[in-house]
Amino acid sequence: MKRSAFFISDGTGITAENLGHSLLSQFGSIEFEHITIPYVDSQEKAHEAVAQINKAAVNDGNPPVVFETIVDQDIRTVISRCKGFTLDIFSTFVHPLEKELQTSSSYTVGQSHSIVDESSYKIRIEAVHYALDNDDGARTRQYPEADIILTGVSRCGKTPTCLYLALQFGIKAANYPLTEDDMDDLKLPKVLNEHKHKLFGLTIDPIRLTAIRSERKANTKYATARQCEMEVRAAQAIFNKVNIPYMDATDLSIEEISTRILAQTGIERRLQG
């Protein structure tokens, strides 16, 4: 059984997608084709979206599921007449919230995002550039400014996690790869000693690491199962020896690694999102 799932918004569509994806993942027996239509901010665009939905309804032989976050009542009315099963996300919650908060809402979805808060923008961009400047142990003199310093073997997920922490939470995250020298001695690189309280380790299943490294640098010593196994063992030995908190990142998404680090370390976000 095939169904189309539409995520329709007058803004980025991120809220509709995010909730819609989570909900549809509960229905494992159905294969959904995801279609996002963002910036539906006129009746004309709404009619175009409806045409697309109706076409999918015919092709699939099933009404598409439509997740929708649109503010304008007239545009919403156009969408509601499509041949899909429409879930109007905002209306569902805005009304009970208005009652509870005893005030009417502007109901201007995404307005908070459209008018960019300059200070948040700066925090975010600064954090992104911090992560770039302090990626892969490139430099260490900015470590006093770091909120966190991730460490672990090459390709265990440090860099994407740092970038996610920066983009999503405005956190200044550096990362420092453990090298073979460190592993031979089973000790922390000197430069990290004074920042030990900011360190957080990532580890990974050696088999997974071998696969990831082979993808990038096939047929090198770096990508052998033996080397990966050795490095992962040594890294964990160092974490345990010098008492650095760490996490196995193997089966986690970047979002999960990032939010678990925050939960575990108690590091404060710099952005409210």
Next chain:
Amino acid sequence: MKRSAFFISDGTGITAENLGHSLLSQFGSIEFEHITIPYVDSQEKAHEAVAQINKAAVNDGNPPVVFETIVDQDIRTVISRCKGFTLDIFSTFVHPLEKELQTSSSYTVGQSHSIVDESSYKIRIEAVHYALDNDDGARTRQYPEADIILTGVSRCGKTPTCLYLALQFGIKAANYPLTEDDMDDLKLPKVLNEHKHKLFGLTIDPIRLTAIRSERKANTKYATARQCEMEVRAAQAIFNKVNIPYMDATDLSIEEISTRILAQTGIERRLQG
């Protein structure tokens, strides 16, 4: 009037936060303090969360608003007894969806995220490393692989946009800064000519650019209003002259820039999210 807003989940909390933030931004007259409590996956943790909510209720003199996405019925029951105004996001939509789809759901929120799809992970990581390797015009020999090449003056938002496109959509995005040489000639750098169809320009208000650059490199020629004005004008002249699509990024968030680029260019995501 002050209110606390809690985002409670047995997973990352991202879905609850995302929808909750959008909804609360409709209530501009109320100042909300946002508190996310992720990974509430036991009754014990649920009781701890309830204690935190109840404490906020007393401190605020108002019941907190609680956005919740928890699967386990028993844990949800604990949360529902808190002294907050609770919105159970998943329950609200899962039941009508089950009826429409004529199947019961696993109702295992976030499971799709917990069990990481290896191929998605690879696509994402590869895109992140592509963005890093091809940041700031560092190299151009990988441009044949690019899905898009962003161009514009230094500090107009190219790098964070490329990273967001990579992390969120698995898109391979390179970026190439326009230099003074290009601006003198009002022509495209030679190396970009053969990739013209992949180019997308970003522009920015010169006053905003001056502020951003001053933050980073105060009292330099680079950060003067005059220089910023000149560069922005020249960049736009080049975009217009060689017919490169472009966008004013001044009042847009990184999410908006990214999703608008996708909408405008029709570039396909490599991840369904």
